[in-house]
Amino acid sequence: MYFGDVGHTVYTMFFTGLFGLLLAAPVYALVWILTRRRFPAKAGMHALRYLFLTYLICVGMLTLVPSGFDMQGGVNLVPFSSIAEAFLSTSEVALGLIFLNVLMFVPMGIFLPWVFPKVDRLYKAVLISFGATLLIELLQVLLPGGRAFDVDDIILNTFGGAIGYSLFALGSMLAKKKKPLLREKIACIAALVLLPAVLFGFLAAENGREFKYGFPYTLMVPEEAEFTGREAYPETAMTYVRVLQPQEETLSALAETFSLSGTPEKEGNSFVLRTADAYLSVFPDYGWIYSMRSPTGLPNERPADEIAAEAEAFLRQHGLWADGLQAAEVNETLGVDPDGTERSSGKQVVYAADEADHTVTGWLSVFFDNSGIYEVSSSLYRYAPYREAKLASPGEALADVLKTHRCYVTAEFDAVTLHPQKAVLDTAELVYDWGMSSGRQNLPVWKLSGTFYGDGEQARGTIMVPAILE
The missing domain is CATH 3.30.310 (TATA-Binding Protein)
Structure with a gap:
């Protein structure tokens, strides 16, 4: 399983948390001054509320601060579409984001019933988590920075909140601090049962990439493409580890x-x-x-x-x-x-x-x-040398990769950001691309060349697609 540069991720998370702790101090002090008589609390509850505020600030920093990796914005209103695409493509980045979107809201579900005792049912935690992530998605569209609105982010975040609350409820049951209703037990158990199912699917998709090309980004994917070459191409090729x-x-x-x-x-x-x-x-x-x-x-x-x-x-x-x-x-x-x-x-x-x-x-x-x-x-x-693998023909490989809309395309249009609507590819060359191969391997790839069409323009270009047949 790969989540990019782990050292850099830990470094970013550490300083985000540290900044959140520092920023939360004056905010919490102001809130306490204004509400201390109406909402008195002991030292332990103050510490808990302070940590909850720190968590909210960190979530805001991670989701609302402009990102250099997502500058095109956009809107996805089709439920489960980007989730399904991530599992079909087995992109390391996309799969990692699914996991992190769930994980990010688990603390929300834990904090809510702890800080606000009236949040004593799973549906309440789910509604609050849904409202919070909906607000974040709307702000991502309205604020500068080009982030995207994605209904799947709302689904994943809300699911994370449900898992968090279920973990809290389970802890309360084990500590015998709460005697929940039967339907509440069933709901919490159902949420927790779904967690290993998600993890299993994630790991299955990752492990299925042993000899599948892992494309971490979608760049200029044509809406339709065809391969017209008629030459004879090799049916097998050596893989390297x-x-x-x-x-x-x-x-x-x-x-x-x-x-x-x-x-x-x-x-x-x-x-x-x-x-x-x-x-x-x-x-x-x-x-x-x-x-x-x-x-x-x-x-x-x-x-x-x-x-x-x-x-x-x-x-x-x-x-x-x-x-x-x-x-x-x-x-x-x-x-x-x-x-x-x-x-x-x-x-x-x-x-x-x-x-x-x-x-x-x-x-x-x-x-x-x-x-x-x-x-x-x-x-x-x-x-x-590792083993000789069977290859898909260039046309078959192209058709397969277009199903997931994850491939690497270069086309020299006058406008760099022009999106090609169609590609007619006439030549294929078997090359090796170690830079984007999964599992520290050097794998054969079809480099398909041809003409790309978009917005009344056309240009020569190439598209890289995995050559190994699965």
Whole structure:
């Protein structure tokens, strides 16, 4: 199961919670001053109300603050449509959002009967959760930021509230603090029984992706598409799986390579080794970065071929060079001044793996300033042949992926945001795309090329669809 960059998620949640705690303090103090005589409470109840207010602030921050990942807005009024699409496509992002939408409102269902004793029935908690999430969805449309109104979010949030209340009711029953009606017991048990059913469906969809391409985003999906090619295409192709070794072993080998000594530390999901002059980190995906010093912030004006030669010599000297790397690509690197403006801060030399070699993917990067090399990073991964898989024909693969409306499309229209209504694809090429493959695999993909049509315009473009037949 994958929820993206876990370390970044934990970091975001921690600071959201911390900010919520700080913001809730003056708000709660004002509310207490205005209502202390009408609604007196003991210290424990004050703490509970304060935590509930913090939770509400955090939910508001997570749902109403403009997001850089959802800038198109929109409205979905068809119940269960986006939920069904997520399970059919098995998109990691879409499935994760289903789980998180349910999880986000579980505390709501727990807090409501605890803070407000009159919320003593499941239907009351469900109505309040429904009203709260409906308000959020309406505000998402009205407030700037381009978020979308989705009826499925309301369904998932309300279900989370029902689960939360049911957990609270179950705890009360076990503690013998409440003797609920029979119908209340049945309702709470039904809500809790649905939870493992949802989790089972989620895990089943995830596990079903062993050799299915996982597209995390929908980009410019045509409303209709056809494949008109008539060439003969292969019926099977080899799949590849990443060769892994423990992060600690990778870090130990790199430390020896760079003559570093010290005790590694675990930071989130990464292993880090710090010395007085250097920093070495191995990431969860087994990529790594080695910083020898802080950059001076000045560009390196030497000829590109001279910089590339020095970078290659450094990589070979430390045993980091890999056969089959493509010719160096030398680019400007950007830094940020205190006022937020970008500026050139040096050169980056990138050596990418040969796309024809399916056993090595990714790239090595070497960073220069006027004083020479200051950082090296690697996203170079090795793969081993795993098994030969049956392939769908390009036409069959295209028809299958259009059912879920999740595929990656590039088309050079004059307007970047133009949505293609139709695609006529005439050629197919079997390529490998490790960047979006699931389960750390390098899988065969059909790259279909042709003409895309939209709003009276047409352009040549490509669409990537999974090639493996399931």
